[in-house]
Amino acid sequence: MRFEPVAPVRAYERVVEQIEQAVVSGALKPGERLPSERELMTQFGVGRSTVREALRVLQAAEMIRSRPGDPRGPEVLAASPVALHRSMHRLARADHVGLAELLQFRMILDGSAHLLAAELRTADDLAGLDTALEAMREGVSHGYAEFSRADVAFHEVIARISRNPLLVVSEEVVRGVVLELIEDKLEHASNRTSLMRAWLSHHAEVLDAIRSADGTGAAHLAKQALYDNYAEHVPAGQRPLLTPLLRS
Amino acid sequence: MRFEPVAPVRAYERVVEQIEQAVVSGALKPGERLPSERELMTQFGVGRSTVREALRVLQAAEMIRSRPGDPRGPEVLAASPVALHRSMHRLARADHVGLAELLQFRMILDGSAHLLAAELRTADDLAGLDTALEAMREGVSHGYAEFSRADVAFHEVIARISRNPLLVVSEEVVRGVVLELIEDKLEHASNRTSLMRAWLSHHAEVLDAIRSADGTGAAHLAKQALYDNYAEHVPAGQRPLLTPLLRS
DNA sequence: GTCAGTACACTGGTCTGACCAGTAGCCTGC
DNA sequence: GCAGGCTACTGGTCAGACCAGTGTACTGAC
Numbered sequence: 001m002r003f004e005p006v007a008p009v010r011a012y013e014r015v016v017e018q019i020e021q022a023v024v025s026g027a028l029k030p031g032e033r034l035p036s037e038r039e040l041m042t043q044f045g046v047g048r049s050t051v052r053e054a055l056r057v058l059q060a061a062e063m064i065r066s067r068p069g070d071p072r073g074p075e076v077l078a079a080s081p082v083a084l085h086r087s088m089h090r091l092a093r094a095d096h097v098g099l100a101e102l103l104q105f106r107m108i109l110d111g112s113a114h115l116l117a118a119e120l121r122t123a124d125d126l127a128g129l130d131t132a133l134e135a136m137r138e139g140v141s142h143g144y145a146e147f148s149r150a151d152v153a154f155h156e157v158i159a160r161i162s163r164n165p166l167l168v169v170s171e172e173v174v175r176g177v178v179l180e181l182i183e184d185k186l187e188h189a190s191n192r193t194s195l196m197r198a199w200l201s202h203h204a205e206v207l208d209a210i211r212s213a214d215g216t217g218a219a220h221l222a223k224q225a226l227y228d229n230y231a232e233h234v235p236a237g238q239r240p241l242l243t244p245l246l247r248s
Numbered sequence: 249m250r251f252e253p254v255a256p257v258r259a260y261e262r263v264v265e266q267i268e269q270a271v272v273s274g275a276l277k278p279g280e281r282l283p284s285e286r287e288l289m290t291q292f293g294v295g296r297s298t299v300r301e302a303l304r305v306l307q308a309a310e311m312i313r314s315r316p317g318d319p320r321g322p323e324v325l326a327a328s329p330v331a332l333h334r335s336m337h338r339l340a341r342a343d344h345v346g347l348a349e350l351l352q353f354r355m356i357l358d359g360s361a362h363l364l365a366a367e368l369r370t371a372d373d374l375a376g377l378d379t380a381l382e383a384m385r386e387g388v389s390h391g392y393a394e395f396s397r398a399d400v401a402f403h404e405v406i407a408r409i410s411r412n413p414l415l416v417v418s419e420e421v422v423r424g425v426v427l428e429l430i431e432d433k434l435e436h437a438s439n440r441t442s443l444m445r446a447w448l449s450h451h452a453e454v455l456d457a458i459r460s461a462d463g464t465g466a467a468h469l470a471k472q473a474l475y476d477n478y479a480e481h482v483p484a485g486q487r488p489l490l491t492p493l494l495r496s
Numbered sequence: 497g498t499c500a501g502t503a504c505a506c507t508g509g510t511c512t513g514a515c516c517a518g519t520a521g522c523c524t525g526c
Numbered sequence: 527g528c529a530g531g532c533t534a535c536t537g538g539t540c541a542g543a544c545c546a547g548t549g550t551a552c553t554g555a556c
Contacts, residue, residue: 008316008518008538010537010538010539011538011539012304012538012539024338024341036506036507036508037507037508038506038507038508046539046540047539047540047541048540048541048542049297049300049538049539049540049541050538050539050540052297052301052508052509053300053301053304053538053539055508056260056301056304056305056308057304057305057307057308059305060304060305060308060309061308061334061335061338063338066507066508066509067507067508067547067548068256068507068508068509068546068547068548069506069507069508069546069547069548069549070506070507070508070547070548070549071505071506071507071548071549071550072507072549073507073508074508078342079338079339079341079342079343079344080339081339083335083338083339084332084335084336084339086309086335087309087331087332087334087335088332090272090309090311090327090331091327091329091331091332091414091417092414093272094326094327094413095274096327096413097413097414101411101412101413101414101415102414104364104412104415105412105414105415108356108357108360108415109356112356112493115492115493115496116352116489116492116493119492120489120492163349163489164349164352164353164489165339165344165345165349166336166339166345166349166350166353166422167352167353167356170353170418174414215492215495215496216495216496219496241364241368241411241412244363244364244367244368244463245360245363245364247463247464248363248463248464248467248496256509256547258508258509258510259509259510260509260510284535284536284537285536285537286535286536286537294510294511295510295511295512296511296512296513297509297510297511297512298509298510298511300537300538301509301510303537314536314537314538315518315519315536315537316517316518316519316536316537316538317517317518317519317520317535317536317537318518318519318520318535318536318537319519319520319521319534319535319536320520320536321536321537322537
């Protein structure tokens with residue numbers, strides 16, 4: 001006979017448990033309201049601070065939101081990828097993850113997103129990509145910031161076409177962290193205009209591949225472009241980590 | 249001139265911000281201790297309840313842990329995938345993310361991990377895979393639970409060989425969530441022994457491909473195996489989301 | 497009748513102060 | 527030298543208070 005180690009269960013944890021249960025079971029639907037803190041404290045039989053700590057935990061998990069003064073009480077939120085985004089971002093900024101690993105991961109995600117996009121795109125999707133590309137073309141003359149915004153938008157459309165929220169969120173997070181790590185280096189790039197033109201023609205190529213439903217080609221273009229643009233910032237010794245991905 | 253909308257910033261949020269900043273910047277390393285709540289409250293110039301709500305938020309994010317009675321104060325934790333797992337699990341239980349998306353994501357991650365493993369494996373890695381496979385072989389006769397544990401270990405070795413923490417963690421999380429979603433279906437499988445044998449021979453094939461540095465082959469085997477094993481639990485209408493991944 | 501303006505009851509955010517059970521380390525007394 | 531208790535702390539919880547802000551219901555003027 002074996003015994004399990006027991007951990008003390010805090011009062012606020014049991015409150016969290018009950019409310020969370022009510023939400024995931026569907027008893028409380030998004031948009032509905034929780035009772036006020038003072039009401040909850042009598043229902044649960046605990047002090048207000050305990051209730052508040054429980055609500056803080058749920059709020060950190062993006063399950064509820066409370067606004068001061070609202071007599072209807074805290075609002076139950078729909079499941080959103082914001083919490084996933086936060087936790088992944090934290091993990092990606094931890095020290096064991098360097099630019100090489102991030103870039104590797106981004107090549108994987110971006111490549112797959114392009115592959116799926118080429119196979120699953122509809123006529124509407126293609127139109128969306130066309131306008132995104134057009135915005136980039138205009139952005140070239142409106143400065144780097146504008147161009148960069150249009151570039152991000154293009155990538156987001158691609159990710160969206162893949163129709164996988166996990167892919168969308170992960171790609172977005174990794175892209176953001178990569179940019180955070182090398183933004184200072186990009187700031188000082190001297191030949192920005194030629195960089196933008198190169199990027200633009202690359203995106204046009206990608207769009208062609210997607211239009212002709214060439215998934216493998218689009219994926220390869222995407223990975224190659226990432227390598228070409230960012231590998232210079234990766235220590236030379238770690239670049240062999242990236243090249244295998246170009247061969248698939 | 250445009251103005252940004254402002255949101256009221258709560259006191260506990262600013263406390264969270266400062267502590268989080270100290271952790272991600274490395275000023276506070278894992279294992280180190282925060283001052284006690286009463287000390288923090290004088291340092292931040294806020295009440296104890298505010299400090300406590302901030303600590304709750306950080307604790308929910310798995311950044312710190314506090315134990316009552318410990319005079320050394322709350323402990324700073326190493327970045328861990330637990331929070332990522334929780335948020336992905338929550339998202340997966342919401343309607344936006346179904347088994348199809350999870351499986352799609354897992355095929356991407358697993359495929360890439362196998363590709364990298366085949367290209368980067370050392371002699372030591374191969375030996376590790378050999379022992380893992382041997383454990384699986386023995387597990388067949390020791391019941392499903394034992395076999396499953398060995399199977400997980402094999403996958404973890406593969407992921408580790410790819411030497412990318414993000415890949416390791418994401419793969420682990422997605423695998424866990426997928427298993428949680430279909431565990432009840434697996435419980436009732438009648439022909440477990442033949443399933444285990446099929447799995448075993450598949451892993452042997454994968455190991456061969458990795459040994460001969462055939463990255464593309466290993467990746468394809470991995471993705472095909474996932475599809476073969478799990479696609480039956482995906483609604484038929486969503487299976488076309490998975491097949492494009494088999495073609496790369 | 498409509499509608500602006502106000503009063504009110506209530507919300508969440510914060511602080512203070514208190515008590516408890518539990519811990520770690522010191523400090524006895526042997 | 528060491529077992530045992532003492533003590534000064536810790537975090538967990540509660541009670542009560544105040545404040546700024548909100549939504550609503552009521553009031554008044556038109």
